[in-house]
Amino acid sequence: MNIAYLIPYSHPYDGIADYATEMARQLDPFAQITLVQVVPDHDSQHNGLPLLIRKNRLNDYVNAAHYINRHCDACLIHYLPQGFGMDHGMAILTFTAALTIPAAAIVHDLSGHPNDTLKSILQTLGHHLCNLIALSRQSADVMEHLCKIPGDKIKVIEYGVPLLQLPSRDIIRKRCGYEGKKVIFAHGMLHHHKGLDVLVEAMSMIRLKHPDAMLHFIGCTHPMEFQSGGEKYLTALLLQIRRAGLQNEIVIEHRLPSVDELNLYLAGCDIYVNPCTQELTLQSKSLAEAVVAGAAIVSTSTLYARDLLSDNRGELVPVNNPLALAETVSQLLKKNNTLEMLRKSSRDFRSLFIWSRIAGRYHKLLDEMCQTEPKISIEQRFIDVALIPHWNNAYMMMAAESHTCGDASGDVKLSQGRCRLETHAMAVMGLLKMEHHQPDAMLMSQLNHHLVQIKSMLDDNEAFENLSVCDQGKIVTHQDEVIGLVFCVLAQVVVSAPWVEQRQMAAELLKISMPAVMTTTSVNGIAASLIGLCIYLEQHPDDSLTQQARELAAKLTGLFKTHASDGWYWCDDKMGNMPGMVPLALLMMRDVIKMKGNREMIEKSISFLEHVFFSEDIFFPAGTKRPLRKGRTKAEFDQSAWDAVSMTWLYDYLIKKESEPNHYKHLFACYLWFIGENSMRRNLYNYRSGGCAHLLTPGVLAVNTTYSGTLAYLLSWIMTSEAACRQYLQ
Template sequence: MVPLFPKSDASNRHIAVIGTYTPRKCGIATFTGDLVDQLGRFHPEIAFDVYALTDPAEALDYGDIAGEIMADERADYARTARAINESGVDAVWLQHEYGIFGGDHGDMVCDFVDRLAAPLILTLHTVLADPGEKQRAILTHLLTRASQVMVMSRHSADLLARLYGIGNERLTVIPHGAPDRPFGRQRAFKGYLNLGDRPVLMTFGLLGPGKGIEHAIEALPAIVERHPDVVYRIVGATHPNLLARDGESYREGLQALAERLGVADHIEWANRFVDTPELLDQLEACDIYITPYPGLQQSTSGTLSYAVALGKAVVSTPYLHAKELLADGVGEFVAPGSAQSIAEAVNGLLDAPDRLEAMQRRAYAKGRETIWPRFADAGAALVEKSVAAPRIPAARLFATPGLSGFTTMCDDVGIFQHAIGTVPDRNHGYCVDDNARALMLMNLADGFDARDADAWSRRFAAFVQDAWNPDLKRFRNFMGYDRKWCEDCGSDDSNGRAIWALGHTAVHGCNEDLRWWARGLFDAALEGLADIDSPRALAFAMLGAALRVEGEPDHAGALALLERGGAVLDGLLNAVRRPDWAWFEAVLGYDNPRLSQALIEAGRILNREDWRDSGLTSLAWIAEMQTSATGQFRAVGSDSFYRPHEMLPFDQQPLEAQAAVDAASSAFRVDPARRWFDHATMAYRWFLGDNDRGAVLADVATGRCRDGITPRGANRNCGAESILAFQLAHYGVIALAHYQQPESGGDILESQRIPQKPTAHIR
């Protein structure tokens, strides 16, 4: 279980970046390139792997990047997500715009982010005020997966708060970055472009009807009348999508308009896509930058940020980004679609050179807030805010959990199923699943005197007893808060867990009376298992049978159950497994290691080496599947449950970590290798914060545990299943450490401060 990559720390971050990328000709590609270049320049401690979204129609050389994603190929997203997870990155930074991902409105991005294990940083280049149903669904899904969200305008942040409920703890506004160049070099760059001392107006961008350039051209006659030397430079190629559909008809229409108005000689066309350095040189040569966009919802314009940072006077329609960046006299606003308004604003500035220079200086001062060093600092801070916390110190690993969090989940009936935060939720009542687990905990827990241990044990035993339906030979599962059973027969799983708890109590109950009761109900319940063939229910019952045999080696019913269950599990494994999928089923579900653990126990007790070896092999496979590239435990996510031959990382649940601990303990009994102890402790550390989100789930002081890890961190609820999984995992890893002690010469117990009291093994 050696990690492929060492875990990064604060001085060495490793980030995967997803988006279109240079040399692709689009604004987001330019932004992604700037993001990587500028953070790499000012924060070299951050390393980037770039995965570029590509269009098969474009054959581009992306240089030395980590990979490409064909935007319309669903399999490419799955392949890339797997590669990113295996690379052990600290976070994934995804650039989102609806048009750059494949599928309906770009919905292939949703399945992609579901597969990513590292924290997700989401940059939203567009936040729509009135999204369509599909657009809203996509963004909602992305926001549920994102650890941090970046937007470039306050307006976008307000929309996210109003429409999607995103709070400041996950939302950061970082204005679009811009270059840091000296102020006032127009004359030098005009000379470079052979423009002399002419007043220069400029608009830049991929040409299309949404740019409003026709209105600026319509304003030129009035501007030329007052300033006959003026030149309007229109820099940029026609948008490739428009070019593919309509050719150069839009540009030709603009040129025809200029001819009709008699201003064609006052326009220079730079009909090509220019890279950032050339764009900056072009901007430096202009006096007034014009953005006459008719649509007012554009929340980000990189070239507007560049123009302001270079100290250019800006005449603009009040679209969203412009309203924020050009406020307080930084620029001048004009009415959308109004050539007269543009002409008046431009002439007003050219008529008054002092006023023009004052506006340019205000723009330059404003631009100091967004220059690349400031942008890079903000981006680096966002990375640190997103990545998982540092690993826990070993000294905290084996502290004995308190029990107050456990007891406050209980009343005189038993333990409640669920909680809202740390408050027990009476609405969901009780279940035999949790009360059976609670009984097992009472068989093991330190911290109670004999009288209290007996009282708590009898409370949970009474619940299990009352759950027994002798007419059906099965256990009920769910009971309401009114103490009425909600069913006559519980699920196969709940019946398997009840048998398991009875087998455990038959051997480890706190007194002989309790052990006698457990033996009797175990024997009575065996008959009801005859028609159960659910793999997990069988595995749970087999673990109870293995314990029953420990106390009574010739128990015929328990041996028969192990024989039948072992045959079923071994048959499933042989039928389903393939070279890359050494498992019992085509899907991964919950409590996965229990299947291997049950087969190991059956092989051990029945002297079936083939079953034992199959159990060990399958357990090694699931252990590898649940080990991240950074050497952390990554529990099979609940999103995986119905997806054949896939493992998705969220939501991760405590039950899986406990199962990994206990299965490793069973494996060590038949294969005393250090790797099983290492895997068990890795799984236990998951509770304490050594996980994909650095989320501390377990509170050792109270013994509470949160309900799992979501893409955004810990689920705040502390239900019975989670509390019991943490508590039982603790005693399981302590027991395994004591089993391992002879192999290690005692060094593990001493170096890890493991309690010296031997503890009963949980199986």
């Protein structure tokens, strides 16, 4: 039996890759293992090998599936949302859709409240695969009852943990340096839900009753925590210890221990504490390791711990309650008999997790899967991933250094910081979206640069102004559309920027810009502002802001009623730039602030745009040299990349809400415009440099790539890549 074994990309410190590798080693006696590894996009060792998948290259997933179909009997996948490309690892769907052999997926990092996107992905995996494997009974319940996956598709197979032959407890304590001390031990990945700050606070109280007590923690900062805040949590923890005067009583080793070393600490400590602050935690490898090592366990009352430590296998305390934690630990440290009883309960229960048993269960499952009939691969429905080339973050860095802004600022470099305000705003939007797909510190540095530039472009009255290029960089003109666009982008930063400082700066700028937003009169300014408000209100409900959004919505619908007529369904007598934002704003009015009675406006405005901008499935935007007006035929040139982006954004939103075939087709047509499927059959995207032009212009032989055009392509690429994965969602 030849098993394809797919390991997701993960940070070396998060333990998933090590666990997956150990499982492959345990399965090796039962089957021939063909390893398939997801690697970073820039991995130089790929060289077209079918068994390495670059994280965000969708065609790699399809090619790997085709190879596996020919050479393997079944496939076992470790599904880790951040371990695959696109939103919540949605790129895995392009792989599972192309598989014809039986397959199963082990679901990691499932929370008690999965969001709608994760639910849809799991439902689709349940449809594509023979089985989904839950690592605990609580995870299985969430899959079945919240994600609506049929119960017969779900198998529960717990974490596998090695069972080591350990010396006596006295020898272990001497090796660990625990002699003569009452040792409280904890380990795992450091993050703000770990609860180590709660345990440190409890230690001050424990030491009052047990002066010989010490806390030993060993582990690294979680990669996701490090990505969003560096070592902020660790630093705060060390300062907390310093203020409490416990530097000699609390030892924090910021590293990953070996398996042998960890087992010694777990077996040698007096009490193992799991202070997790997330009550809805469904799985915990660190708790399973403590059970197998035979530790006496005290844990906060998470869903997983309640089940694991039932029948007196451990003590439970309320979440986020240092007083209760201190009291429980202090009482146990007085009762050696109780501690020994808890250790014995752990040892008696550890057979549930030891690798020999777990590997046997996987072998049985894989053997059963191989007896099933091959399935038919699911065809790519609307978007061909082979037509979506790879994107590299380095392209943005090169564009920032070498390309001109590509706007009315003239021939200036972005690095000179004198581009127009809307270019900085669009840069923030593109970099923010890219960060969610390919986290990169250099991109975040660029994002900070653009936010600072936006902040510097406030006039004395604290209203946003448009920056015109001149030697002194003075603010000279005012544009409603720019105000709305910047407001819209800042709302996205507040909602989804990875760094707290970025979110705080954007929130401050949002507040400052609100008066100017409410006086906006242009159609695009109102639409963009309304989109920004709706994005913000989805995550941060606010009655006052909802009322202001309704006021803007009334303006937009009033303009539509005033200007719309037979054959012209728009909010003005002329159409401005980025026309897709108007129906997008109407849609968000309906969905977020629950404005009723605009259904006809939504349908007519979208149909109108499709009539004007699409011809025989080719995207054909209106030329910018002469604005499209009521009663006038559209100009053919110059065609703007940002018109394509606005329409892509519109269809991206529609796909997430309705998933109609035509939405996928129109979105893909907008993307194909960049790579040559346009009225001139000219490629605006430069495959060699990764840059892109921002205008399709007749009579120009060489394509002049710009930062603005590269940003437009990037946004279109991200939304199209996500749609290519979403086309498989159930």
